Amino acid sequence: MVRLRLAPLRAAVVLAVGFVLLRVVYRVVFGGASGVGTVLVELPRLRLDGPFSHVTMFGPIAVVGLGNAALSALPVAAVIVFFGLLNAVVNVQALFARGASRGPLRAISRSLVIAWATFPALLTAVRRVRVARALRGERSIASLLVPVFEQTIERALALAASMESRGFAATRVVTGVCEAPIVLRDAALSFGAGPDQTNWHLDELTVTLVPGTLTVIVGATGSGKTSLLHSMSGLFQHFYDGVQHGRIDIAGVDRASTPPRDTAGFVGLVGQNVRLGFAAETVHDEIGFALAVRNVAPPIVHARVLEVAARLQIEHLVDRPIERLSAGEASLVAIAAALVNHPILLLVDEPLANLDAAARERVVAVLGQLAHEAGVCVVIVEHNAREFSRVADAWLQIQGSRLHEISPEEIQTTPIAEIAPPTPIPSVAAEPLASIRQLSVRHRTELAVDEVSFQVQAGELVALCGSNGAGKSSLLHAIALPTGADIVVVAGRDVHSLKQRTRRQAVALVPENFDDLLFAITVAEECRRADRTLVGADTAATFAHLLGFDSTADAAPLLQRHPRDLSAGERLCLVMALQLAARPALLLVDEPTRGLDHRARALVSSALLTAAGQASAVIFATHDDDFARGLATRTLRMRAGRLETPIEVLS
Amino acid sequence: MTVVLSPRRSIRWTSFILGGGSLLAAAAFAWPFFVSAVPADAQVAVPIVAFALIPALIVALALTVDREIYTAKTVALLGVLSAVGAAVRIAGAGVGGVEAVFVLLILAGRVYGARFGFLLGLLTIAVSSLLWGGFGPWTPFQMFACGWVGAGAGLLRRRPKAYSSNERPRSATAQRWGARGEIALLAGYGVISSYLFGLLMNLWFWPFAVGAGTDISYTASADPGQNLASFALYSLITSTLTWDTVRAITTVVGIALVGPAVLAALRRARLSPAR
Numbered sequence: 001m002v003r004l005r006l007a008p009l010r011a012a013v014v015l016a017v018g019f020v021l022l023r024v025v026y027r028v029v030f031g032g033a034s035g036v037g038t039v040l041v042e043l044p045r046l047r048l049d050g051p052f053s054h055v056t057m058f059g060p061i062a063v064v065g066l067g068n069a070a071l072s073a074l075p076v077a078a079v080i081v082f083f084g085l086l087n088a089v090v091n092v093q094a095l096f097a098r099g100a101s102r103g104p105l106r107a108i109s110r111s112l113v114i115a116w117a118t119f120p121a122l123l124t125a126v127r128r129v130r131v132a133r134a135l136r137g138e139r140s141i142a143s144l145l146v147p148v149f150e151q152t153i154e155r156a157l158a159l160a161a162s163m164e165s166r167g168f169a170a171t172r173v174v175t176g177v178c179e180a181p182i183v184l185r186d187a188a189l190s191f192g193a194g195p196d197q198t199n200w201h202l203d204e205l206t207v208t209l210v211p212g213t214l215t216v217i218v219g220a221t222g223s224g225k226t227s228l229l230h231s232m233s234g235l236f237q238h239f240y241d242g243v244q245h246g247r248i249d250i251a252g253v254d255r256a257s258t259p260p261r262d263t264a265g266f267v268g269l270v271g272q273n274v275r276l277g278f279a280a281e282t283v284h285d286e287i288g289f290a291l292a293v294r295n296v297a298p299p300i301v302h303a304r305v306l307e308v309a310a311r312l313q314i315e316h317l318v319d320r321p322i323e324r325l326s327a328g329e330a331s332l333v334a335i336a337a338a339l340v341n342h343p344i345l346l347l348v349d350e351p352l353a354n355l356d357a358a359a360r361e362r363v364v365a366v367l368g369q370l371a372h373e374a375g376v377c378v379v380i381v382e383h384n385a386r387e388f389s390r391v392a393d394a395w396l397q398i399q400g401s402r403l404h405e406i407s408p409e410e411i412q413t414t415p416i417a418e419i420a421p422p423t424p425i426p427s428v429a430a431e432p433l434a435s436i437r438q439l440s441v442r443h444r445t446e447l448a449v450d451e452v453s454f455q456v457q458a459g460e461l462v463a464l465c466g467s468n469g470a471g472k473s474s475l476l477h478a479i480a481l482p483t484g485a486d487i488v489v490v491a492g493r494d495v496h497s498l499k500q501r502t503r504r505q506a507v508a509l510v511p512e513n514f515d516d517l518l519f520a521i522t523v524a525e526e527c528r529r530a531d532r533t534l535v536g537a538d539t540a541a542t543f544a545h546l547l548g549f550d551s552t553a554d555a556a557p558l559l560q561r562h563p564r565d566l567s568a569g570e571r572l573c574l575v576m577a578l579q580l581a582a583r584p585a586l587l588l589v590d591e592p593t594r595g596l597d598h599r600a601r602a603l604v605s606s607a608l609l610t611a612a613g614q615a616s617a618v619i620f621a622t623h624d625d626d627f628a629r630g631l632a633t634r635t636l637r638m639r640a641g642r643l644e645t646p647i648e649v650l651s
Numbered sequence: 652m653t654v655v656l657s658p659r660r661s662i663r664w665t666s667f668i669l670g671g672g673s674l675l676a677a678a679a680f681a682w683p684f685f686v687s688a689v690p691a692d693a694q695v696a697v698p699i700v701a702f703a704l705i706p707a708l709i710v711a712l713a714l715t716v717d718r719e720i721y722t723a724k725t726v727a728l729l730g731v732l733s734a735v736g737a738a739v740r741i742a743g744a745g746v747g748g749v750e751a752v753f754v755l756l757i758l759a760g761r762v763y764g765a766r767f768g769f770l771l772g773l774l775t776i777a778v779s780s781l782l783w784g785g786f787g788p789w790t791p792f793q794m795f796a797c798g799w800v801g802a803g804a805g806l807l808r809r810r811p812k813a814y815s816s817n818e819r820p821r822s823a824t825a826q827r828w829g830a831r832g833e834i835a836l837l838a839g840y841g842v843i844s845s846y847l848f849g850l851l852m853n854l855w856f857w858p859f860a861v862g863a864g865t866d867i868s869y870t871a872s873a874d875p876g877q878n879l880a881s882f883a884l885y886s887l888i889t890s891t892l893t894w895d896t897v898r899a900i901t902t903v904v905g906i907a908l909v910g911p912a913v914l915a916a917l918r919r920a921r922l923s924p925a926r
Contacts, residue, residue, distance in 0.1 A: 001745045008784025018763040023862055029888075055866040080787065087784035104714050107721040108774070114730025115737065115778045122738055131920035141905075146912040152731050153920045162729035168723045239724070261723070518794075521915045562915060 003091050014079035023473055024066055034092045035064035051404060078492045110168075116161065118152070125151045132516035135480060136530075136578065139505045146519035150564065151157050152587020161235055162277030166290040166337070167264030175257060176251025176266035181345040181377035182209040182232060187232050187246035189224070194488065200224055201403050205246070209394075211344065214371035214378040216319045218385045218406075219398030220597050222567055225381040226272070226349055228398065232379065233269045233347050234260035237462040251344045264290055268338030268346040268376075272353070274330050283320045287336045302403075305649050308336045312366060327468075328359025335366060346370060352596070353386060356468040356623070360387055383597045391640040395418040433458040433617050434507070434586050439482075441474040441641075448474040450641040455587065461479035461612045462620040471620035476588045479619075480509035484585050501533065501582070508584035512591045515564065516576040523558040523566070523574060530581040542614070543577035546607040569600030573607050580614050584642065587611055589620040605631050665715050669766065673802075674713045676795050679704040680855045684878065685867050701855065706793040709773065716766060728920070729770060732759055736775030737782055744783075750898045752844060753800055754905035755839055756915075760804030762917040768801025789856070796851050800844045807840060834910045839903035851896035853886040861885060 007270060013511030027033045029180065031045070041060035112618055125148045133143040163169075190201035202224055220272045230236035237244050238259040247612060248255040251266050260267070266453040271277045287308060288301040291465070296304075314332050317325065323332060329508065331351055348367065352360045359590075371378040382388065389408055397406045422631045432455035441449035449471045456462060464472050479495075482488040488495040490506040498506060511517075520526040527539035544555035563574060572592060580587065589611075592604045612618040622628050628635055637644040678685070682701035686694050720726065732755065740752045752775060760768025776794045782784045821922040851859075867881040 005784060009787065011783065012787075019860075026861045026867070026885075027865050030861075031866045048884075051876070052884055054877050055881070055884060057866075068864070069862070072864070076859050083787035084784075085785050105717050107717045107726050108713055108729075108770070111726050111730035111733065111774055112778060114727060115734035115774065116781075118731050119738070119782075120735035122734060140908070142909050142912060145909050146916075147755070148914050149735065149909070149913055152735055153728075153916050156727045156731040157724070157920055164723035165726060169721045278876070392773040429913075518914060521912050561866065562919070564919075 005088050009081075009084045010085070012081050016080040019077050019080060020070050020073040020214070024069045027065065027069040028061055029057055031059040033060040033061045033065035033069060034059055035068060035217055037062055037064045038045045040066075052562070058159050093117055094185060094396070106159060107169075108514055113281070115646055117279070117322070118155065121155060122148070122152065125256055128509075128513060129516045131477070131481070132511060132513070134500070135509050136512060136517045137500050137520075143519045147516045150518075158271060158273060158276035159279055161239055161267075161281050162271055162633055163279050163289075163293075164239060164407055165233055165235060165260045165264060165269040165271075166279075166293065167261050167266070167341075168279075168293050170261040170264060170294070172262055173265070174262045174333040176253055176263065176344055178211055178212070178251070178344050180249065181251055182207060182233075182379070183247075184208075184248040185247040186247075187231070187244060189227060189245075190243050191241065192243045199402050200227075202228060202375055202398065202403065204404050207396070207403065209377050209379065211377050212218065212371060212375040213393040214368060214380065214388070214391055215394045215396060216275050216385055216392045217381045217396045217398070218597050220383075223398040225398060226405070227381075229379065229381045232345070233253065233267060234258065234263060235269075264625040265341050268337050268341065268343035269640050270331075270334045270348045270351060271348070272349045274334035275325075277334065278322045278330075281322055283314075283317045283322060283325070283333050286322055286333060287318070287340055289337060290340050290572075304340055311339070312336050326359075328356070328362060331355065331359065331363055331367065335363075339370070344377060346378045348378065350382055351380065352382060364388060364391060376426035378530050415545050419566070431492075432456060434488070436479060437487055437489070439475065439478055439487050441471070441478045443474070448641055449478060452638075452641075452643050454636060456617050458616045459612070460617045460635075461608065461631060461633045462619040463628035463635045464619055464638060465625055465628050465635055466638035467620075467623055470638040472623075472638055473590050474641075475638070476590050477511070477620070479586075480507055481587055490599065503577075504582035505584060507525075507586040507588065508579040508582060509588040510572070510575050510579050510590065510592070512594065517575050517578060518571070521562055522559065523561055523563050526578065527559070528576065530633055534581055537581045537583075539577050539581045542580050543574055546573040546610050547603070548606060560583065567600065569603045570594055572596075572604055574608060576611055580611060583614070585612075585616045587618045589618065591622060592620055593622055593624050601627060652729045659910040666718060666766075668715050669769070672708050672715075673795075673799065676705055676708050679708070680795070680851055682793065682855060683882070684875060687872070687878075695853070702788060705795060706790065707878055709791050709794055711771070716770065719766070720770065724766070725737045728763070729774060732771055733774035733778050734773065737779035740775065741759070741783060750894075751901050751905050752797070752839055753848075753898065753902045754909065756797060756801040757804040757841055757844070757902070757906065758910060758913045759917060760801035761807065761837060762914060763804030763805070763831075765802040766802075768805040770801075772797030772801040778798070792852065792855055796848050799851075800848060804837065804840060807836060809883060830911060833914070834906060837910060838906045841906055842899045845899035845902055846891060846895050849890040849898070852887055853889055854882065857882055860889070864894060872926055 024033075030619060038061045039062050041061045043061065045059045046057040047053075048057065085177060099241050105524055126144070129144055129147045129151075129621070133139070184205045184207040187205040188201065188203045189205070190199075195323050200222075205228075217228060227236050227240070227242060230240065231242070231244060231248060232250055232255070234250070234255055236242040244256050250258075250263060253263060260269075278286055280289055282481065284302075284305055285292070288305045291301045291304060305318065306315065309318050312330070312335065314336060317329055322333075330540070335346075335351075337350070346367075351363050351367070355363065364387050367380065367388075369380055370376045371391070371393070380388065385392075395406045395408060395410075397404050407584075434456040435453075437453050437575045438451045439453070440447065440451050447506065452475060464475070466472050479488050482496045485496045486494055488507070493502075493506055493507050495503055503514070518526060520529055523543070524540065527543060530539040531537040538552075539551045540555070540559060543558075544550075544552045547555060549555045558570065563571065566574065576587070576589065589608065592608065593601050596604060605627070608618060608620060620628075620632075679701040682697050685714045686697045689697060720729065736752050736755050739755060740750070743750050743752065756772050756775065757770060759771050774795050776790060780790050780793075861868050867885045869878060869881065873881075
């Protein structure tokens with residue numbers, strides 16, 4: 001409650017001094033600085049007329065007059081300094097944190113807590129988008145503010161969904177029965193007949209799931225796996241404006257008429273990007289959130305948090321600030337937060353998407369234990385389904401508008417588009433297209449990239465492989481925006497010395513968070529923007545070409561859409577097209593396959609091949625060896641910031 | 652997802668409270684003009700009453716609407732957007748007081764309505780004051796003035812429905828002109844609200860800023876016309892020609908540059924279903 005912070009006091013003193021000076025100025029200008037005694041300056045009087053006839057400006061300025069003016073300002077100045085002192089000592093923020101879970105101002109207090117917790121994310125977003133717009137060669141205010149704003153809205157919605165599913169603002173207590181966690185009887189899902197909705201729908205859903213089982217739902221991106229999951233969590237019907245027909249009963253409760261907040265006591269949900277959904281400032285408060293919003297007494301919340309943390313073996317994280325968690329730890333905390341009410345049903349959306357091998361194994365084991373030891377009914381949506389084969393009891397696959405039960409052998413039957421791998425380039429070419437010379441990147445004290453040197457020949461499609469944290473992204477960013485002279489030389493020119501526009505003709509990067517580059521409201525406008533300063537560029541045509549269309553006209557429906565309404569694969573193609581607009585000699589693409597299913601990966605790999613035809617060479621970073629193997633002419637492997645000895649894959 | 656939890660009648664009731672509270676607050680802002688109307692021995696108490704009334708009204712209105720906005724989506728959007736607003740406000744203080752926060756207040760008020768705009772104005776000031784420690788007697792006045800800016804944007808004429816099921820979709824050109832018209836409307840409102848905001852903030856502080864003894868001082872005994880003229884002159888040289896003009900320009904430029912994209916983003920995350 002009480003602490004000392006000097007900045008507010010300092011600001012208040014400056015303000016108070018300014019206030020006194022300002023009052024003196026007013027008196028001098030509007031004839032109030034006269035007085036007995038020494039007259040400093042005798043300014044001519046200036047009488048105004050019209051409605052201002054009572055005002056006379058200037059006049060004599062006396063020492064006493066100035067002193068009186070300053071003295072008369074002192075009471076107000078003292079008030080300013082007094083409040084500066086209060087601000088320096090009282091910690092008002094703590095008051096709001098206290099009011100967020102109870103009391104008559106809990107909505108507004110909770111908003112303030114969220115605002116407070118949003119600041120670090122906001123700063124990160126600004127930093128990232130500034131890099132992104134340098135990569136795109138944009139200087140406009142919109143190219144900075146719009147992507148930051150979109151990210152903020154995305155966070156707000158993820159946060160709202162996670163709060164809703166954990167019982168925030170629940171109005172009544174609904175109890176569920178353990179025997180029948182999920183019963184779907186001839187249910188159908190759609191988004192109604194809205195003007196801008198696709199005609200996606202799922203029909204004839206008849207599913208019964210029993211306690212103590214783990215079910216995995218698979219299907220292509222866009223097939224509606226997440227919507228199906230949220231028809232069970234209730235977010236589909238009550239948050240995303242979906243339309244449900246037929247009957248869906250969750251633990252005996254009618255889903256169509258019961259919002260998620262009322263079933264939080266027995267339905268646990270772990271969302272897709274768990275970090276976006278964190279609503280508290282510490283791991284402890286995050287895990288206990290679902291209890292705190294139900295006004296459970298703090299000692300009981302504390303005990304339950306410790307109990308759940310012990311069950312997942314994350315006791316050591318409990319006192320950690322929420323933003324200081326690794327991706328794997330964040331997933332476990334989100335699972336713990338969903339378990340704190342001892343749910344009958346646990347719904348998990350793509351838990352493995354951003355995790356490395358060790359963390360994946362841990363999460364799979366934890367979910368398996370919950371189903372088979374604790375008797376929870378676990379439902380998981382995942383397209384990396386193979387990893388669940390050890391623990392899964394049933395598999396459901398979405399095909400078209402129907403849901404089928406499949407056997408474990410049938411998983412991964414989606415055909416991967418056959419792509420003829422390009423022929424390797426003989427490494428005897430005289431002049432390399434690009435040379436990277438002793439490139440190092442340092443993040444604070446940590447050496448992310450350690451003296452990496454290599455060369456790229458024209459026509460190559462190079463894969464840069466390695467696990468998370470090996471330094472791949474840092475290396476690509478440093479090639480695109482080198483910090484020193486003569487480190488990156490492309491087509492005989494030192495990239496560091498090039499101006500923004502010419503630099504993009506040498507090298508362009510599609511970053512991992514490629515959405516950061518988008519800021520227009522239609523795809524067509526985005527393309528026009530990219531063409532603006534470039535002679536002969538036709539980004540819309542490039543975009544259509546990357547998507548495999550024969551002409552721009554075929555892509556016309558996509559061009560009228562909002563860029564963020566495209567699928568992830570299509571968005572990546574759009575950003576690649578934007579970055580190809582300046583015809584770079586070298587195109588860099590960071591993690592193009594992250595979170596994409598087989599069909600989207602096929603799209604991206606053919607787009608990479610097309611791009612290699614447009615740029616002279618392409619380097620892409622990936623932690624997915626299978627993807628790299630089928631596509632690259634050469635593979636570079638990175639570990640702990642260093643390049644391992646190059647291995648010729650296709651020789 | 653529905654925002655309205657309570658029945659319709661109670662919404663009207665709180666609109667009435669919000670409107671009435673705002674009127675009272677406006678009166679408190681204009682306290683210098685009321686002083687001559689009260690008996691001489693009570694005149695000293697007028698500024699004190701005004702200063703107590705504004706924070707009390709804020710608490711009362713906050714208590715009134717708190718229950719109504721108690722839904723996950725509203726609370727999350729309000730929290731996140733007020734963080735953006737506070738960041739914009741603090742970043743603006745770093746570049747010579749270029750106040751761009753009105754852009755956000757106006758756009759969000761337009762999309763999510765007067766009640767949301769009002770609360771966003773309130774919370775933006777609260778969060779930014781928390782952050783750099785600028786709480787003081789002036790904070791409640793700033794909160795109200797910013798709240799009105801957001802609420803006013805929510806009360807502007809609704810645009811004609813871009814698309815409804817029983818009529819043909821409007822042509823792309825018509826839609827584009829409709830969107831431009833909306834931006835122009837909001838930019839115009841931005842100019843007006845920038846100057847009005849400056850006037851309001853000058854109004855309650857004027858007697859303190861100038862003190863007694865100048866020709867533009869507030870004089871309790873003088874007739875209202877003279878006080879009004881004095882205030883107009885004070886306001887003109889204090890902020891209308893400088894800060895307010897800068898704010899108006901920033902707001903117009905901001906709305907023109909990011910308005911369409913921000914409106915689209917806010918509408919894509921709309922609070923309540925359109926159908």
